[in-house]
Amino acid sequence: xxxxxxxxxxxxxxxxxxxxxxxxxxxxxxxxxxxxxxxxxxxxxxxxxxxxxxxxxxxxxxxxxxxxxxxxxxxxxxxxxxxxxxxxxxxxxxxxxxxxxxxxxxxxxxxxxxxxxxxxxxxxxxxxxxxxxxxxxxxxxxxxxxxxxxxxxxxxxxxxxxxxxxxxxxxxxxxxxxxxxxxxxxxxxxxxxxxxxxxxxxxxxxxxxxxxxxxxxxxxxxxxxxxxxxxxxxxxxxxxxxxxxxxxxxxxxxxxxxxxxxxxxxxxxxxxxxxxxxxxxxxxxxxxxxxxxxxxxxxxxxxxxxxxxxxxxxxxxxxxxxxxxxxx
Amino acid sequence: xxxxxxxxxxxxxxxxxxxxxxxxxxxxxxxxxxxxxxxxxxxxxxxxxxxxxxxxxxxxxxxxxxxxxxxxxxxxxxxxxxxxxxxxxxxxxxxxxxxxxxxxxxxxxxxxxxxxxxxxxxxxxxxxxxxxxxxxxxxxxxxxxxxxxxxxxxxxxxxxxxxxxxxxxxxxxxxxxxxxxxxxxxxxxxxxxxxxxxxxxxxxxxxxxxxxxxxxxxxxxxxxxxxxxxxxxxxxxxxxxxxxxxxxxxxxxxxxxxx
Numbered sequence: 001x002x003x004x005x006x007x008x009x010x011x012x013x014x015x016x017x018x019x020x021x022x023x024x025x026x027x028x029x030x031x032x033x034x035x036x037x038x039x040x041x042x043x044x045x046x047x048x049x050x051x052x053x054x055x056x057x058x059x060x061x062x063x064x065x066x067x068x069x070x071x072x073x074x075x076x077x078x079x080x081x082x083x084x085x086x087x088x089x090x091x092x093x094x095x096x097x098x099x100x101x102x103x104x105x106x107x108x109x110x111x112x113x114x115x116x117x118x119x120x121x122x123x124x125x126x127x128x129x130x131x132x133x134x135x136x137x138x139x140x141x142x143x144x145x146x147x148x149x150x151x152x153x154x155x156x157x158x159x160x161x162x163x164x165x166x167x168x169x170x171x172x173x174x175x176x177x178x179x180x181x182x183x184x185x186x187x188x189x190x191x192x193x194x195x196x197x198x199x200x201x202x203x204x205x206x207x208x209x210x211x212x213x214x215x216x217x218x219x220x221x222x223x224x225x226x227x228x229x230x231x232x233x234x235x236x237x238x239x240x241x242x243x244x245x246x247x248x249x250x251x252x253x254x255x256x257x258x259x260x261x262x263x264x265x266x267x268x269x270x271x272x273x274x275x276x277x278x279x280x281x282x283x284x285x286x287x288x289x290x291x292x293x294x295x296x297x298x299x300x301x302x303x304x305x306x307x308x309x310x311x312x313x314x315x316x317x318x319x320x321x322x323x324x325x326x327x328x
Numbered sequence: 329x330x331x332x333x334x335x336x337x338x339x340x341x342x343x344x345x346x347x348x349x350x351x352x353x354x355x356x357x358x359x360x361x362x363x364x365x366x367x368x369x370x371x372x373x374x375x376x377x378x379x380x381x382x383x384x385x386x387x388x389x390x391x392x393x394x395x396x397x398x399x400x401x402x403x404x405x406x407x408x409x410x411x412x413x414x415x416x417x418x419x420x421x422x423x424x425x426x427x428x429x430x431x432x433x434x435x436x437x438x439x440x441x442x443x444x445x446x447x448x449x450x451x452x453x454x455x456x457x458x459x460x461x462x463x464x465x466x467x468x469x470x471x472x473x474x475x476x477x478x479x480x481x482x483x484x485x486x487x488x489x490x491x492x493x494x495x496x497x498x499x500x501x502x503x504x505x506x507x508x509x510x511x512x513x514x515x516x517x518x519x520x521x522x523x524x525x526x527x528x529x530x531x532x533x534x535x536x537x538x539x540x541x542x543x544x545x546x547x548x549x550x551x552x553x554x555x556x557x558x559x560x561x562x563x564x565x566x567x568x569x570x571x572x573x574x575x576x577x578x579x580x581x582x583x584x585x586x587x
Contacts, residue, residue: 098518110532114539135528136521 021118025078027207031198032085032250038181038191043093044150047187051088053097057104058084065113079118083107086126086250089188090243090290091133094145099137103129119256123297127251127290134290144184147177157184160241161286164234175233178240189243199249208253211265212272216248219273227281244276247289257297264300264307271296271303335460342464348441349472350541355441358432359473360530364484367491367509369477370470371425375414375433377466380442382410384462387450394451403446404437411437424494441469472537479533484524486515 039047062080066073074080087103107129112121134141146157158168160183173183181191189195202208221235228234239245252258252272259268272292279288348354355376362372386406387394394402415433419426426433436442445465450458482488490509523529 102521110536114535132523132528135526136523137519138522140519 021077021079024207025082027202027205028082028250029078029085031201031207032082032089032188034194034197035089035188035191035246036085038194039089039093039187042147042181042190043145043187046093046150047088049097050091050093050095050100050187051085053100054088054091054104055081055084057101058087058108061105061108062113065109066117069113071117074118077118080108083112083125086188086246087129089246089250090126090130090186092141092144092185093187094143095133095137095140099133099140102136103133106132121256122300123294124251124254124257127294127297130290131294146184147182147190159184159286160237161280164237164241165280165286167286172237175236175240178237183241185241186243186246189246192240192245195245195249199245202249202253208249209262209265211262212253212258212269213248215266215269216252216272216276217244219270220244220276223274223277227277238280242280242287243289247276247293248272251290252293252296257300259300259304259307261304261307261309263309264303267303267307268296268300271299335457338457338460339464339467342461342466342468343471344468346465347468347472347541348444348465349469349476350538351545352441352444353538354444355439355469356534358435358439359476360527360534362429362432363473363477363480363530363533364525365428365481365487365491366474366477366489367495368425368428369473371418371422371495372429372432373466373470373473375418375429376436376439376441376469377463378414379407379410379436379439380445380466380469381459381462383407383442384445384450384458385455386410387446388453388455388458391451399447399451400443403443403451407442407446408437421498422495424491424497428491428494441465476530476533476537479537480524480529482512483521484526484529486512486518486520488512 036047036051058080059075062075063073066075084104084107087107088100091100091103107125111123111125111128112118115121144157144159146155149155158170160172160178162168163170163172177183179192181194183190199208199213203210203213217239221239224235224238225232228238248269252269259265272289275292275295276288279285279291285291342348344351346352349356349359358372358376363369383403383406387403390402390406411434414436415426418429418433445462449461453461478488481490488510490511492504492507492509496504496507521529524533
């Protein structure tokens with residue numbers, strides 16, 4: 001009742017949801033916090049330094065890039081903060097801070113802003129930055145610190161996947177330790193419990209649909225069950241080792257780099273899972289989540305085209321028949 | 329035939345306005361493959377330039393003899409002869425460069441810049457103009473390669489002009505007191521980013537430099553390099569169809585126009 005009138009004529013839409021980019025990104029940040037807390041407990045205060053570096057550099061590069069390209073400022077939507085956080089989660093705790101900063105610049109400037117900013121990037125910025133750093137600084141990116149060793153002396157260790165894959169002779173952490181994250185690995189990928197809590201929060205808030213994570217994790221579970229000759233323990237190590245949970249809940253579900261249609265989401269998840277398994281089982285790297293997601297990111301437009309739904313009431317014409325009709 | 333230009337303009341257009349790599353987007357394969365170090369890039373650029381100038385001269389000389397229907401095979405024969413000569417010379421006098429460039433040296437035969445200039449320029453213009461055009465394009469190609477290689481070598485390996493003796497061996501042993509490139513001072517503290525030496529870094533550098541070139545072209549009111557109709561084509565000045573006010577829609581029509 002505007003100005004006391006009973007009827008107001010206005011153009012649609014009449015109901016607006018309260019979802020804004022900022023709110024969604026805030027939800028993602030909240031969902032990442034348990035994993036961040038766990039990481040600080042496991043790997044010590046240096047986690048905060050790495051995270052602060054990536055987040056601050058990400059926001060700064062977003063600000064500078066938008067300014068230089070004379071576009072409106074978008075740091076307020078918090079997407080750069082999310083990219084910075086996820087990138088930090090993908091780095092080992094011992095990484096030199098300048099390398100982490102370079103990663104953030106690559107993620108924001110090259111992957112995101114060069115292609116037009118939020119919603120326009122064809123690949124997940126954090127994943128490309130991680131791969132960029134992995135190729136550039138192989139040694140620094142694969143130097144793992146043993147969990148809980150920060151109070152005394154930092155001890156190096158191997159990741160569970162490298163041990164399972166037979167590339168390291170160290171003792172495997174117990175399954176409970178794996179679940180709680182007390183193992184070697186990247187900052188944010190180790191604590192399965194915290195990642196699952198974050199994932200469930202996102203699904204409950206309807207920020208992400210459960211289709212991609214479930215299809216992804218399910219595919220890895222099935223393939224690993226067959227590859228491990230039905231050894232359930234092997235499957236458990238494969239699911240909780242590496243960055244699978246982090247990738248499935250937080251990186252594969254990135255809006256602009258994952259499909260919109262619901263069938264396509266499942267195909268996307270299965271594709272990510274298959275590629276991850278292929279890389280883990282047959283390639284020279286122990287871990288393949290980031291490469292799998294990147295490859296599937298590139299295939300998203302094609303998946304969407306193939307999975308296009310048939311509009312209601314239309315009949316699919318066969319090409320040969322259509323040609324015959326034309327000939328007549 | 330395109331409108332007459334002064335020889336100076338024929339030379340300078342290859343440097344910036346019609347730079348083969350950044351404006352015409354030709355010869356990208358050697359550009360990406362041989363720019364891992366400045367010395368390799370320089371060697372590649374100079375070899376291509378020699379072939380380009382020689383083949384432009386000979387093709388221009390023969391332009392009235394070669395029947396237009398078989399011109400491409402004829403051009404290839406001419407280009408291949410010069411590539412073989414250059415390859416033999418490089419093998420004999422700068423063997424390290426030959427080893428570094430590998431298959432990309434014989435592949436100059438099918439380098440689009442050389443065939444492109446033969447088709448677009450030497451086949452229609454006088455000998456001197458063609459030679460100058462080839463020289464300009466060759467220098468432009470070399471500059472573009474060196475620019476890319478500088479970025480990649482400095483960021484990716486932390487050196488500049490590493491392996492300079494590979495090229496300097498042409499002038500005798502131990503020229504310039506055995507100068508073999510600089511190692512940049514910060515490599516002590518900062519690890520070089522290997523990705524720039526690898527293929528992804530090559531594409532990245534290429535894309536970023538091309539963006540800069542487009543930005544510069546835009547400022548001067550020239551069309552961007554890339555896909556976008558006939559007017560946007562950097563070859564527009566040489567296009568016979570466009571001169572008649574038509575547009576080439578397909579490759580076949582382009583062929584017809586050239587015939």
